[in-house]
Amino acid sequence: MFTPRKTAAAVLCLALAATASFAANPDVGGAPMFTDKNIVENAVNSADHTTLVAAVQAAGLVDALMSAGPFTVFAPVNDAFAALPAGTVDTLLQPENKGQLTKILTAHVIAGDLSAQALKTKAANSADGFAHVETLSGDALSAQVRGNNIFIFDENGNAAKITIADVKQSNGVIHVVDKVLLPK
Template sequence: MFTPIKAAAALMTVALTATTAFAANPDVGGAPMFAEKNIIENAVNSADHTTLVAAVKAAGLVDALMGEGPFTVFAPVNNAFAALPAGTVETLLKPENKDQLTKILTAHVIAGDLTAAKLKSAAAKSADGFAHLQTLSGDALSAQVRGNNIYMFDENGNAGKITIADVDQSNGVIHVVDTVLLPK
């Protein structure tokens, strides 16, 4: 028999489960990230990713990253773009450099939903300790675990640390990185 007490307990269980699921996704750039929203819908709310969002718009990649996916995005923070040589971002945002900007941005995107656990597992199984990945641009990224941290290496050997992992999206996952990863 389903009593009012059992009904209340069931509602509390549903509420706690929903709260737990919501709490599992970390805030990014001072904004909550919602697993039911796509990569773009969440990224535009992050104060730490305004340069990335501007670059994605300039490259014409908004619709692609709002697509079904799944995608894994290694999302550089504003400080990562600011660390590039002076004038680099401004130059890349010019319409005549759209192809180069697109290549750089798609070198941060992997087809599939690669969680931190999957990256760690792939690196652990690899003979050289790196998980080797191919990006949407056709370039290579490699993931290496150092202690509790995951570092992403571009084709030039530059390393970026994943500072916030496993930000679930409706069409994939975002890992926040502290470096712009550049293709050759």
């Protein structure tokens, strides 16, 4: 028998379930991303980030990216690494180039948890239309909003488009990007 009280409770449960499904993290690289897992634990499941994961391991940054953070990571996809000049990734993964690899990878990481909306707000409130941030490597990145898209510029003026924003992690947030950002 349906009573108004039971019907209202059922509607509330359905509404909460619908809200929870909208708040869920997007899948990345065909894998679910879990808010209770850290950046590394989620990244290893993304088929689109195998090169990034290998690079993080080669640079010895796994423990750092598993720490409490919070961090904002602009995570290049495999195709972004493949677009670098031939042999670049293989060269960077060699032990003697660990310092250079570490600098490049940490030029994709910001201390703190910056959402796409925070980047948009910073850009909108700046005199030049860019949100300027410093990376863990000490290099500069700038975010600019163009239409519905956010582009991240490295110090060389190269732009990476955020293709998947606000992938929440237990220790920060990932924004998937389509290019590798290179420090000077």
